[in-house]
Amino acid sequence: MTQSNGLYDAILNGDAKKAHSATQDALEAGAAPLQLISESMVPAMDEVGRLFEAEEYFVPELLLAGRAMRSALELLRPLMTAAGEKLSTRVVIGTVKGDLHDIGKNIVGSMLEGSGFEVIDLGTDVSPEKFVAAVEERKPQIVCMSALLTVTMPVMKTTIDALQTAGLRTQVKVLIGGAPVTMQYAKEIGADGYSENASGAVGLVRNLLRVA
Amino acid sequence: MSRLREWLANGLLITDGAWGTELQVRGLPPGTIPDTWNLTHPERVEAVARAYVEAGSQVILTNTFRANAIAMHGSTEDDLDAINRAGVALSRHAAVEALVFASIGPTGKMLLSGEIDSEQVTAAFAAQARSLAAAGVDALLVETMSDVEEARLAVDAARRTGLPVIVSFAFDSGKNKDRTMMGATPESVAEAMVEAGADAVGANCGVGVEQAILICRRLRAACDLPIWIKPNAGLPTMEGTAVRYGPSAEFFASHYAALRDAGASFLGGCCGSTPEFIRALVSAQRATL
Numbered sequence: 001m002t003q004s005n006g007l008y009d010a011i012l013n014g015d016a017k018k019a020h021s022a023t024q025d026a027l028e029a030g031a032a033p034l035q036l037i038s039e040s041m042v043p044a045m046d047e048v049g050r051l052f053e054a055e056e057y058f059v060p061e062l063l064l065a066g067r068a069m070r071s072a073l074e075l076l077r078p079l080m081t082a083a084g085e086k087l088s089t090r091v092v093i094g095t096v097k098g099d100l101h102d103i104g105k106n107i108v109g110s111m112l113e114g115s116g117f118e119v120i121d122l123g124t125d126v127s128p129e130k131f132v133a134a135v136e137e138r139k140p141q142i143v144c145m146s147a148l149l150t151v152t153m154p155v156m157k158t159t160i161d162a163l164q165t166a167g168l169r170t171q172v173k174v175l176i177g178g179a180p181v182t183m184q185y186a187k188e189i190g191a192d193g194y195s196e197n198a199s200g201a202v203g204l205v206r207n208l209l210r211v212a
Numbered sequence: 213m214s215r216l217r218e219w220l221a222n223g224l225l226i227t228d229g230a231w232g233t234e235l236q237v238r239g240l241p242p243g244t245i246p247d248t249w250n251l252t253h254p255e256r257v258e259a260v261a262r263a264y265v266e267a268g269s270q271v272i273l274t275n276t277f278r279a280n281a282i283a284m285h286g287s288t289e290d291d292l293d294a295i296n297r298a299g300v301a302l303s304r305h306a307a308v309e310a311l312v313f314a315s316i317g318p319t320g321k322m323l324l325s326g327e328i329d330s331e332q333v334t335a336a337f338a339a340q341a342r343s344l345a346a347a348g349v350d351a352l353l354v355e356t357m358s359d360v361e362e363a364r365l366a367v368d369a370a371r372r373t374g375l376p377v378i379v380s381f382a383f384d385s386g387k388n389k390d391r392t393m394m395g396a397t398p399e400s401v402a403e404a405m406v407e408a409g410a411d412a413v414g415a416n417c418g419v420g421v422e423q424a425i426l427i428c429r430r431l432r433a434a435c436d437l438p439i440w441i442k443p444n445a446g447l448p449t450m451e452g453t454a455v456r457y458g459p460s461a462e463f464f465a466s467h468y469a470a471l472r473d474a475g476a477s478f479l480g481g482c483c484g485s486t487p488e489f490i491r492a493l494v495s496a497q498r499a500t501l
Contacts, residue, residue: 055386055387055391057395058385058386058391058393058394058395059385059393059394059395060324060394060395061395063322063324063325064324097243098241098242098243099242099243100243100245101320102320103320103321103322103393106322106325106327110325125243149242151236151242152242152243
């Protein structure tokens with residue numbers, strides 16, 4: 001694992017250039033892509049998450065770590081595709097109808113992408129119909145919904161109901177987040193999970209996939 | 213003495229309360245950008261301004277929080293100019309003797325993520341500041357900031373108008389809720405904004421009035437600028453599909469003396485506060501005179 005410590009540090013420090021070169025070095029030294037991911041990259045993102053929870057890291061550090069992670073994944077993805085390996089947990093994410101806020105949603109999307117998931121971003125003001133269509137067409141395992149406004153929160157329930165009506169609810173795990181959203185609200189509307197912040201969202205997705 | 217200090221010569225000034233929730237009460241649908249109502253529903257926007265003036269606000273804002281080219285991408289330069297000018301005209305018309313400070317909110321994008329660069333941010337804020345200044349405001353308020361760098365660019369752009377510039381951050385993150393979303397502390401914000409040449413610094417939104425006292429004290433200790441404070445009425449909770457804000461106007465106003473003693477020069481409310489909150493603040497102020 002010595003050859004990939006550089007990668008771990010680069011992600012922890014949010015250094016995209018170093019993450020790229022450390023990945024290249026490790027590959028040249030014979031490391032396997034999946035091994036780099038599981039032994040260096042995922043532990044690094046876990047540590048980033050821990051530091052965020054401990055409030056030593058804030059949003060800027062999360063974003064930079066996510067970017068470093070992506071620059072390493074850019075090198076690994078083609079190799080993995082060639083080898084027939086995939087990361088492919090697919091996440092559909094969007095801010096619900098009536099709500100135009102996208103910073104929180106973008107941070108969560110970037111962290112998920114940085115953690116190796118395929119993220120399909122539907123943008124803001126996403127109608128329940130659009131979520132349903134995306135689940136039908138893209139077949140994600142996870143749907144993430146965001147709302148910043150108390151007045152748009154109820155649309156999360158409308159969207160879950162729409163998935164139910166379309167017969168798609170059991171095919172996906174639905175996660176919700178945003179400033180006014182609470183765990184209690186998630187339970188009330190029948191979501192599978194809630195996270196207070198982006199690093200929590202990554203852990204939540206991993207846990208849900210483990211039990212799924 | 214700066215214009216701002218002259219206005220404060222007789223002590224703390226009471227500002228206004230929330231606009232978004234007041235516009236919703238008057239029929240603004242969710243998902244509609246409030247600023248567009250300056251052109252489509254001017255009488256209802258003016259009604260909000262008037263409600264605050266009647267409640268005793270000595271400073272009122274304008275309904276222009278999102279009217280910059282990044283937050284309202286897709287709008288033309290002319291549309292944004294018209295929205296900003298109308299926003300100033302509506303507040304000015306309602307103001308009588310109250311001062312009118314123009315609201316400039318964040319871009320809603322992050323410099324750090326690379327979605328936007330500093331030139332775009334500067335251009336967006338400079339254009340908005342020009343429109344607002346041309347329409348005749350008394351000062352510019354850069355508010356609800358979380359990124360020190362974005363705020364610095366906004367203050368720079370706003371100062372080019374020659375108007376007094378106030379800059380206010382939202383402290384709502386971290387264990388003690390004393391950091392901005394981007395991790396900035398009251399101390400780091402105060403230092404950076406003094407350096408940027410702001411005429412006043414402050415905190416708005418956040419997690420409520422009690423927390424605002426602690427933030428205000430720390431801003432006060434960290435710099436000599438006048439302090440602008442507009443706390444949320446409290447975090448909203450859902451009761452069924454209805455939104456309820458925790459504390460009452462009386463509870464909010466009962467912190468008047470504590471906020472004044474903590475060093476607030478401008479005091480009002482953010483999300484969830486109503487003209488009733490301002491009326492209660494004005495009574496609390498009169499009671500201490």
